[in-house]
């Protein structure tokens with residue numbers, strides 16, 4: 001890593017000679033591959049953006065210029081080249097380098113990301129701030145073709161086209177989202193990419209660059225070039241039609257060409273979109289061959305996702321429902337692989353819809369389908385559902401439409417950290433009228449939840465975590481309904497838990513048993529809203545109720561149960577084991593639970609303080 005060792009600060013990239021750059025690019029790629037295969041992370045997208053990032057750092061100055069990445073899963077080279085190479089080995093570990101750009105991590109991470117399609121709006125905001133404050137730096141956003149199709153990105157394009165503020169949008173087009181990209185925009189980009197003008201544009205830029213910097217008439221030449229390119233490329237070009245200037249497409253792996261284009265862009269006075277073509281996984285043969293599998297890789301010491309993951313178990317329930325009922329459709333916003341829906345897509349191609357990264361659209365699309373007589377099941381990660389809260393409330397629940405939301409990655413997700421935690425949905429979903437909310441605790445209760453939801457005339461939300469599902473959590477002789485299970489030990493106190501937190505409740509009871517204490521009754525809740533009456537009746541006469549949930553304490557199950565007990569005049573004290581109001585940074589889920597006190601030991605402590 002001879003060259004990389006010389007790069008201590010971003011300005012050092014500019015010091016390398018043109019001849020040294022291919023070597024630097026290779027070293028950065030090796031570093032990304034080595035660390036990501038060991039720690040897990042987003043490999044293929046980061047490999048595809050190495051030349052692009054080297055060129056950005058050679059042309060712009062991140063001490064002043066602002067570079068905003070979209071999603072941020074392609075920005076590992078940026079981290080390595082902006083002073084974080086020495087710490088890069090800690091990628092995605094507890095206290096280590098984050099998997100995404102993060103403003104608190106580095107002055108060169110100009111905007112925090114993780115969720116997609118925010119970069120154009122953020123960059124436009126930066127550009128307006130610069131101009132109103134009379135500052136002079138450049139503002140660049142780097143957005144992928146998958147992220148571009150999201151509503152927020154379109155809203156920003158629409159706005160940018162109507163403003164004069166100079167801003168540079170770099171469209172990093174690799175023809176992929178996580179899966180192959182979908183939709184009409186994909187067709188449009190494909191058309192632009194194969195355009196006969198591609199070569200022509202390259203030559204215009206090349207010859208211009210050769211001459212322009214040797215004359216003092218740079219601005220006049222730029223203006224002429226701008227008009228020439230605009231005229232030729234504006235026919236049938238969505239970006240030009242929306243008022244942006246479009247340049248491209250360019251080879252995103254030709255670092256020198258990118259440098260030339262970015263140098264020109266610096267002098268361009270208005271909103272500019274530069275279209276570059278890259279290959280996802282570039283430079284690492286397995287990722288080039290299978291960019292879908294190498295989008296995100298698991299850490300080396302982790303067991304590969306087994307067939308017993310919650311996602312697979314949920315997908316099996318969905319397949320069952322789709323087999324039995326021809327009205328069932330399955331929807332996902334670009335998360336087919338993550339939600340284990342590959343089989344669903346293959347078996348029910350006409351009833352399967354990957355809408356792209358379009359969470360809001362997906363929910364209203366589902367609402368429309370339900371109003372039209374279908375029974376849509378919309379599969380989405382908890383964190384991305386945050387995007388579509390209004391559609392859930394306004395379009396689905398208010399109209400009591402029979403949509404099932406299958407909410408994956410609900411709870412602590414581990415290494416992706418703050419941006420991807422699924423810690424909000426249960427609290428806010430439980431406040432929505434007409435919505436049945438389920439947090440199944442094992443494979444059997446998951447199946448029950450899907451079957452109950454399918455019988456409902458109104459909407460349901462079924463949330464389940466990342467990781468492996470146990471088929472059965474409860475003992476064989478337990479009292480169990482589709483809504484809850486109750487392990488009756490005739491105890492004077494009870495632990496009530498929801499979803500994955502039921503494991504913690506069970507472990508606490510085992511610990512107390514081992515220590516010869518009074519083990520609690522256990523209430524495993526699968527339906528968390530509305531709370532099942534029959535389950536609440538089991539709490540009568542208890543002295544202490546400890547609630548456990550992998551969600552925020554504020555507005556959570558504990559608060560709701562405490563209020564219920566008070567309203568019913570029950571004398572039991574309620575203590576909640578839940579998360580404090582903090583954003584939860586990277587680590588393994590076990591580290592995160594320990595850090596936040598979501599452990600069986602915490603329940604034991606409460607028991608010892610309250611009952612002994």
Ligand SMILES: Cc1ncc(C[n+]2csc(CCOP(=O)(O)OP(=O)(O)O)c2C)c(N)n1
Pocket residue numbers: 045048071073074114115116117143144145146147148174176177178280333334335357384387
């Ligand atoms: C709002 C939101 N929805 C979904 C995702 C999950 N996600 C992360 S990257 C990605 C694909 C993005 O495609 P693109 O922007 O083209 O980048 P590429 O991976 O091709 O480099 C998806 C769906 C996300 N991060 N944010």
Ligand SMILES: CC(=O)[C@@H](O)[C@H](O)COP(=O)(O)O
Pocket residue numbers: 042071073114115296338409413416420466
């Ligand atoms: C970048 C992004 O948003 C996704 O790729 C996400 O990291 C996937 O998470 P899982 O690994 O839980 O599927």
Ligand SMILES: [Mg+2]
Pocket residue numbers: 144145146147172173174175176177
């Ligand atoms: Mg892409």
